[in-house]
Amino acid sequence: MQIKKPKPPEPRELSGYEDGLLMEMYRRMFLIRNFELSVNDLFLRGLMPGTIHLSHGQEATTVGACLALHENDVVTLTHRGHGQGLAKGITPKSMMAELFGKVTGCCMGKGGSLHVGDISVGALPAIAIVGASSPIAAGMAFAFKRHQTGQIACNFFGEGAANKGDWHEALNLAALWALPVVFLCENNLYGVSTHMTDVMLNEYVSERAAAYHMPGVTIYGNDPIEVYDTVLEAAERARRGDGPTLVESLTYRRGGHKRDDPGTYRPQEEVEAWLAQDPVPAFRERLLTDKRFDEERLSGIEEAVGAELDHAVEFALSSDDPPTELALEHVYA
Amino acid sequence: MPEQTASPKAQTGTAERDLTIVQALREAVREEMYRDEDVFVIGEDIRIGGSFLFTLGLLDEFGPDRVINTPISEAGFVGLATGAAIQGMRPIIDFQYGDFLFTAFDQIIQQATKLRYMSGGQVKIPLVFQLPTGASGRGAQHANAMEGFFYHIPGLKLVTPASPYDAKGLFKSAVRDDNVVLFCVHKHLYGSKGRQLQESSIARQYVPEEEYTIPLGVADVKREGSDITVVANLLMLHRALNVAAELAGEGISVEVVDPRTLAPLDSDTIVASVKKTGRLLVVEENSERGGWGAQVVADVASQAIGYIDAPIRRLATPDVPIPFAPVLEEAVIPSQTQIREAILELVRP
Numbered sequence: 001m002q003i004k005k006p007k008p009p010e011p012r013e014l015s016g017y018e019d020g021l022l023m024e025m026y027r028r029m030f031l032i033r034n035f036e037l038s039v040n041d042l043f044l045r046g047l048m049p050g051t052i053h054l055s056h057g058q059e060a061t062t063v064g065a066c067l068a069l070h071e072n073d074v075v076t077l078t079h080r081g082h083g084q085g086l087a088k089g090i091t092p093k094s095m096m097a098e099l100f101g102k103v104t105g106c107c108m109g110k111g112g113s114l115h116v117g118d119i120s121v122g123a124l125p126a127i128a129i130v131g132a133s134s135p136i137a138a139g140m141a142f143a144f145k146r147h148q149t150g151q152i153a154c155n156f157f158g159e160g161a162a163n164k165g166d167w168h169e170a171l172n173l174a175a176l177w178a179l180p181v182v183f184l185c186e187n188n189l190y191g192v193s194t195h196m197t198d199v200m201l202n203e204y205v206s207e208r209a210a211a212y213h214m215p216g217v218t219i220y221g222n223d224p225i226e227v228y229d230t231v232l233e234a235a236e237r238a239r240r241g242d243g244p245t246l247v248e249s250l251t252y253r254r255g256g257h258k259r260d261d262p263g264t265y266r267p268q269e270e271v272e273a274w275l276a277q278d279p280v281p282a283f284r285e286r287l288l289t290d291k292r293f294d295e296e297r298l299s300g301i302e303e304a305v306g307a308e309l310d311h312a313v314e315f316a317l318s319s320d321d322p323p324t325e326l327a328l329e330h331v332y333a
Numbered sequence: 334m335p336e337q338t339a340s341p342k343a344q345t346g347t348a349e350r351d352l353t354i355v356q357a358l359r360e361a362v363r364e365e366m367y368r369d370e371d372v373f374v375i376g377e378d379i380r381i382g383g384s385f386l387f388t389l390g391l392l393d394e395f396g397p398d399r400v401i402n403t404p405i406s407e408a409g410f411v412g413l414a415t416g417a418a419i420q421g422m423r424p425i426i427d428f429q430y431g432d433f434l435f436t437a438f439d440q441i442i443q444q445a446t447k448l449r450y451m452s453g454g455q456v457k458i459p460l461v462f463q464l465p466t467g468a469s470g471r472g473a474q475h476a477n478a479m480e481g482f483f484y485h486i487p488g489l490k491l492v493t494p495a496s497p498y499d500a501k502g503l504f505k506s507a508v509r510d511d512n513v514v515l516f517c518v519h520k521h522l523y524g525s526k527g528r529q530l531q532e533s534s535i536a537r538q539y540v541p542e543e544e545y546t547i548p549l550g551v552a553d554v555k556r557e558g559s560d561i562t563v564v565a566n567l568l569m570l571h572r573a574l575n576v577a578a579e580l581a582g583e584g585i586s587v588e589v590v591d592p593r594t595l596a597p598l599d600s601d602t603i604v605a606s607v608k609k610t611g612r613l614l615v616v617e618e619n620s621e622r623g624g625w626g627a628q629v630v631a632d633v634a635s636q637a638i639g640y641i642d643a644p645i646r647r648l649a650t651p652d653v654p655i656p657f658a659p660v661l662e663e664a665v666i667p668s669q670t671q672i673r674e675a676i677l678e679l680v681r682p
Contacts, residue, residue, distance in 0.1 A: 074420075108453030115451040124419065125452035129443055135409045136444060139416020146398075146422065153416070166440070169409025176404070330450045331488050333457035333511035 001195040005273040006250070008220050014290045017225065022293070023301065025067060025224050026283055029059040031305045032083040033280045035092055038309055039082070039099060043259050047317075049101055052113045055083035057222075057254035060279035061186050062087040064227025065154060065249070068235055069122075074140050075154045076133040077126035078186075079114050084156045089121035092312040102319035109322040110330065130191070131164025133157060134183065138174040141181040141238075152180040152238045154231070159248075160191030162205045171246070175212040178243035182234045185248040186221065192257045193265040209246035221249030222279040254278075352540045353524025355386055357497035358463070361504040362387070362425065364544070366395055369423060372508060375401040375410055376427030376463075384429035385465050385518075386525040411437040415445045418458045423508060431464035431479035431517060445513045446488030457511045461504075466493075467568055467618050468655045468662055469520035469529065476655035476662075480517045480567075481619025484595055484628075489513040490549055491596040495522060495570040496535040499593055502547030510549060519567040519618075533571035534578065550597035554606065558588035560680050561612035561643075564603055564629055566592055569616040569648075569667060576672045585680055595625050600632040607633050611642035612679050616667050621649035643679045648672060 014022060036056040042048045055062065058080075066075065066087035077084045085095060090106055098105025099113050106118040107125055117125025124140070127133035137155035144151040161167045162185065174181050185205050189196055202208060209216025215237075219230050227249055234245035252274035256263035263271075287293040352360075366372050373395075374388055380402040382389035392400040403410045407428075414424035428434060434441065441462075449456055468476035480493055490512055494500040500518065507514040524530040524537065535555070555570065556577050565573040570591050577587035590606050592598055607613050613633055615626035626647045633645065648667040656662055 106453075107451060107455070110453045111451045117452060117455070119452070119455045125448065125455060127444060127448075129439055132412065132439055132444055135412020135440065136416040136419070138409075139413035139418075140420045141416070142413055143417040143420030143422045146417075147420075166408045166412060169404075169406035170412065172404060173406060173409050173413055330452075330454040332490075333449060333454075333459075 002197040003267055003270045004189055004197070004250075005270065006220065006222065006252070006277045008223065008277060009226065011223065011286060012225050012229070014225070014286065019292050021067065022287060025063055025228070026287060026298065027301050027305060028063040028067070028087055029224065029280050029283060030302055031092065031308070032056070032059045032062065032086050034305060034309055035086060035095070036082060038313060040255075040259070042313070048099060050099070050112050051258055052099070053080040053258050054253075054255050055080045057279070058186055058188060058251045059083055060224040060283065061221040061227050061249040061251050062156070064224035065184055065231045068228045068231035069154055070151065072122060073152050073154060073235070074122045074124055076124050076137045076156060077117055078133070078156050078158060079126065079128040079130070080158070081116055081126035081156075082113070085116050085118070085123045085126070088123040090116065090118045090123050092308055093315045094118060096312040096316040097319050100316045100319070101321070102316055103322040103326070104315070104319040108326060110326065131157065131161040131166040134161065134167045134170035135173070137181050138170045138179050141174065141179040142177065145180055150239060152182065152235055154182045154184055154235070156184050156186060158191065159185055159187040159189070159196050159205050162208060163199060171209075171212045171214070171244070174244040175214045178241060180238035180241070181244045182231060182238060183244055183246045184231065185246065187248050187250050188253045190253065190257070190266070204248055206246055206248040214244050214246060216246040216248070218248040218250065221251035222277050222282065224279070224283055347539075350539050350542065351537045352497045353530065353537055354494065354497045354500045354518060355523040355525045357501040357540045358387055358504055358518075359389060360540070361501045363391065363394065365505060365508040366399060371422045372425065373399040373401060373422065374425045374427055375403060375414055377403055377405055377429050379427050383427045385520070385523045385528065387427055387463055407433050407437040408440050411440040412444065414460055415440065415448070415458060418460045419448070419456045423459045425461045425463060425508065428462060428464040430475050431466040432475050432477045434462070434464060434479060441513070442486055446486060450488060458513055459511045460513045461507045462515045464515060464517055465520045465523070466517040467519040467521065468666055470657075470659060470662060472657040473654035478619035478650070479515070480595055481617070481624055483515055484625045485623070489515055489596065490594065492516045492549060492594045493566045494518060494593065495567050495591055497538040497540050499547060499553065501540055502545050503549065503593065505546045506549050509546070514549070517567070521568050522571070531568055531571045533575055535574065536571065547593070549594045550599055552590055552592045552599035552602035554588060554602065555591045556587065556589040558586035559610055560586045561614060561676055562588045562590060562603070562606040562610045563614045563616060563672070563676065564590045564592065564626070565616035566595070567618060569618055572667070572669045572672055573616055576669050576676065580673065580676060585676065587676060598625070598628065600629070600636070603629060604633055604636045607637050608640045611640055613641070614646045614648065614672070614675050614679060616648045616672055618650055618666060620652045621647065622652045624649050646675050646679060648675055
């Protein structure tokens with residue numbers, strides 16, 4: 001394997017971005033980070049059932065992308081979907097309850113961590129099979145185009161999906177029919193334990209866009225502004241009717257693949273380099289260089305998020321289990 | 334006796350309305366496309382009608398936006414149709430051969446049939462698969478009885494029409510249904526130009542011009558009788574009807590029940606028939622192991638065992654891939670001779 005270290009670009013001036021956008025960017029990143037840490041803690045204490053795939057470390061990519069979308073645009077989520085869903089606007093309360101398998105969860109407890117979603121905020125319940133969501137995202141985009149709604153679909157996937165047949169078929173169809181979709185690769189370098197350089201000869205996933213005659217771009221995914229600008233452009237292109245774009249956002253898991261994976265297969269040198277580029281504190285520091293932000297304002301956001309998360313956990317813990325009859329419902333419409 | 338749901342019956346009429354299944358289906362799809370703009374057809378080579386000419390003429394009438402010719406990307410276009418259905422469209426996917434569904438199994442079984450359930454009912458996925466099923470002289474990879482594979486899958490409806498009248502009415506119900514519906518037609522029953530058509534009393538049939546639908550989940554007694562119940566679908570139904578007609582001349586009265594849909598399965602009609610005749614033979618083309626016929630037998634055993642006067646029999650394809658040589662294919666698919674012998678064995682005192 002070949003070690004891939006982060007290459008942060010020169011950060012863009014914040015002055016060109018609206019105050020509200022920057023605040024929301026930080027709020028959502030901070031929310032996802034603390035949601036994931038809280039889930040990890042609840043899990044280790046044996047309170048939470050099932051399995052979990054944490055997304056901490058990848059907040060800048062999911063938040064930057066979702067804030068570049070319209071509220072009624074639709075995203076597809078992966079098995080590592082908490083961050084993507086929270087970034088699109090799923091409430092922490094309904095997601096936390098879902099993770100606990102409670103009837104108050106966004107999927108009434110029938111999806112769990114691997115299938116969280118809330119279509120009312122444009123987050124299709126997560127598709128946990130790698131690569132399978134890409135054709136479905138293309139299909140939603142097909143309906144948007146046919147109905148001329150002006151909406152687009154954003155398909156989140158990891159670099160592992162780029163080796164699946166479904167993914168290639170979806171890219172070809174979306175390009176062929178100029179569908180309004182953004183293919184967003186959260187490249188965290190690893191499919192479980194397997195490094196991307198062990199399973200593809202391409203240096204970047206985005207190279208594969210050329211095979212389908214669509215634009216492909218690789219960006220540093222731990223900078224939310226970088227992601228926001230890139231996805232905004234891809235989304236505008238899709239909305240104009242010019243078809244899909246493949247955006248590859250380079251980022252890193254701060255933990256293992258799932259809760260019982262220490263990730264020891266990753267070389268120390270690579271881990272250290274990436275963990276040093278922590279997107280949440282990095283963006284916080286950067287905001288403080290802009291005169292519109294100060295310590296007080298940011299701690300205010302952090303306290304509010306903390307309270308919201310405490311409430312979410314309390315809500316989830318005190319919610320009812322689904323009635324057993326629910327197991328037989330929703331099989332057919 | 335359980336109450337039976339009323340079910341429209343085929344009637345007779347003018348000769349020019351005597352249609353084959355594929356002609357009846359073309360009318361059904363055309364009418365549904367006029368009725369609802371969100372209905373579209375997608376699949377391989379459908380610009381020239383598809384393998385069994387299901388879409389013949391549709392492109393000229395509806396244009397390439399609603400008759401969408403695809404690359405050979407089954408998983409891709411099944412997933413795409415699923416996404417379109419989630420966002421309010423009503424896709425009909427035409428498969429050249431049902432056998433090609435295997436390359437899209439994840440999209441069908443893990444995605445299309447589960448997204449509603451896993452999301453706690455947040456989405457609905459109205460999606461119809463039109464798929465040719467069964468053996469037709471093409472060797473093992475174009476001969477799968479697909480209904481057998483999907484019988485085990487929750488969250489989908491499985492329709493197996495065997496007559497032109499049923500095909501049209503059931504297809505319209507399938508398109509209007511808000512769920513994933515697999516519409517399986519036997520390759521020897523379409524009656525497409527250049528294809529072999531099974532000879533039987535219902536291979537061509539009067540199909541009324543007026544609008545009608547047939548509900549999914551209602552079996553049909555295709556021939557009434559009193560000595561034995563034969564439950565059969567698709568090609569096997571035709572063979573059973575031919576045998577029943579032959580045996581009538583020999584004083585044996587065979588009742589032939591067509592389930593018409595395997596999911597939902599109308600056990601009530603089947604059980605009521607067995608209570609009347611006291612004997613049961615199930616004939617299915619799929620592999621014997623785990624076939625839908627086993628479920629029919631279990632339902633009858635649990636609900637009507639006291640009415641049974643003879644051993645219950647199943648005829649199915651042995652658990653082998655389908656061989657090419659015509660004599661070998663014929664040897665493994667239940668034949669009229671086998672059906673006849675099984676009936677005689679069961680009704681003889």
